[in-house]
Amino acid sequence: AQTVTQSQPEMSVQEAETVTLSCTYDTSESNYYLFWYKQPPSRQMILVIRQEAYKQQNATENRFSVNFQKAAKSFSLKISDSQLGDTAMYFCAFSNAGNMLTFGGGTRLMVKP
Amino acid sequence: AAGVIQSPRHLIKEKRETATLKCYPIPRHDTVYWYQQGPGQDPQFLISFYEKMQSDKGSIPDRFSAQQFSDYHSELNMSSLELGDSALYFCASSLVADRTDEQYFGPGTRLTVT
Numbered sequence: 247a248q249t250v251t252q253s254q255p256e257m258s259v260q261e262a263e264t265v266t267l268s269c270t271y272d273t274s275e276s277n278y279y280l281f282w283y284k285q286p287p288s289r290q291m292i293l294v295i296r297q298e299a300y301k302q303q304n305a306t307e308n309r310f311s312v313n314f315q316k317a318a319k320s321f322s323l324k325i326s327d328s329q330l331g332d333t334a335m336y337f338c339a340f341s342n343a344g345n346m347l348t349f350g351g352g353t354r355l356m357v358k359p
Numbered sequence: 360a361a362g363v364i365q366s367p368r369h370l371i372k373e374k375r376e377t378a379t380l381k382c383y384p385i386p387r388h389d390t391v392y393w394y395q396q397g398p399g400q401d402p403q404f405l406i407s408f409y410e411k412m413q414s415d416k417g418s419i420p421d422r423f424s425a426q427q428f429s430d431y432h433s434e435l436n437m438s439s440l441e442l443g444d445s446a447l448y449f450c451a452s453s454l455v456a457d458r459t460d461e462q463y464f465g466p467g468t469r470l471t472v473t
Contacts, residue, residue: 279460289447291402291464337401341460346392346404346415347451 248273248340252350259328260358266313267323267353269338275299278342280314280321285352286334294336297321325355333357361385363465365450371471372440380435380468384452390414391433392462393425394449402449408433409455440472 249272259265271280282294297305297314304312309329313322325332338350364383372378384391390409394402404417408427419425422440427433437444447469451462 281461283464288466289396289469290466291449291451293461293463296459296461341462343460346407346417347394347402347462348404349401352401 248275248278248342248348250338250340250348250350252338252353254353255351256354256356258356258358259325261328261330263328264324264326265328265355267325267336267338267355269321269323269350271319271321271338271340271350273319273340273342275342278340280312281339281341281347282310282312282321282323283337283339283349284332284334285337286331291337295323328357330357330359363450363452363463365448365465365468367468368466369469369471371473373473374440374442376440376472378437378440378470380437380448380450380470382433382435382450382452382465384431384433384450385454385463388452388454388463389431390453390455391427391431392451392453393419393433393435394451396447396449396467397443398446400446405435437470442472445470445472 278299280297284292295307309326339347392407393405396402405419407415411427425435447467451464453462
């Protein structure tokens with residue numbers, strides 16, 4: 247079974263600054279996907295970024311990028327130029343072969359003006 | 360673009376009652392997943408369907424059942440409701456042929472059991 251751990255329950259960052267959210271996972275699978283989902287106060291689950299385990303290049307989506315360290319089973323999310331709208335709960339998630347998502351416990355991010 | 364539709368958005372039931380939650384996946388998507396998110400919790404996988412057949416089962420209570428119909432919509436039936444069933448229930452859909460493992464979430468149904 248897979249496990250996903252987010253060690254930072256809460257974080258805060260000043261607007262326009264950069265913040266990094268941590269995630270570690272454990273799996274015996276060799277091919278899998280990792281995701282970061284954002285859940286704002288509306289509770290909608292929004293996909294932020296996706297990483298395929300077999301790709302060495304770190305995924306990037308505008309202000310969002312990841313640092314994927316496969317050997318260390320680490321998958322951190324970096325948010326650059328933080329905006330007030332980035333305030334949300336962020337969940338790291340794992341899946342393989344079209345199966346269910348396994349989520350970490352979440353990190354609550356507050357962007358301060 | 361069309362998104363995942365869930366109905367109802369809010370539902371209030373009393374203990375021991377029955378509830379039915381509906382999910383309409385994105386057109387052409389062949390897989391549906393159900394997740395339960397309790398207050399302050401991360402989403403927990405309940406059950407999934409691929410091409411109208413159950414494909415995986417998680418921590419779904421025996422009081423719950425689900426199915427996917429010929430038009431690919433899915434229903435989650437919950438009986439003998441308990442206070443602890445109060446949660447946000449998400450449906451997500453995906454297309455296996457995309458080979459991305461991306462799941463697209465609906466807005467959720469907020470169930471309150473009193």
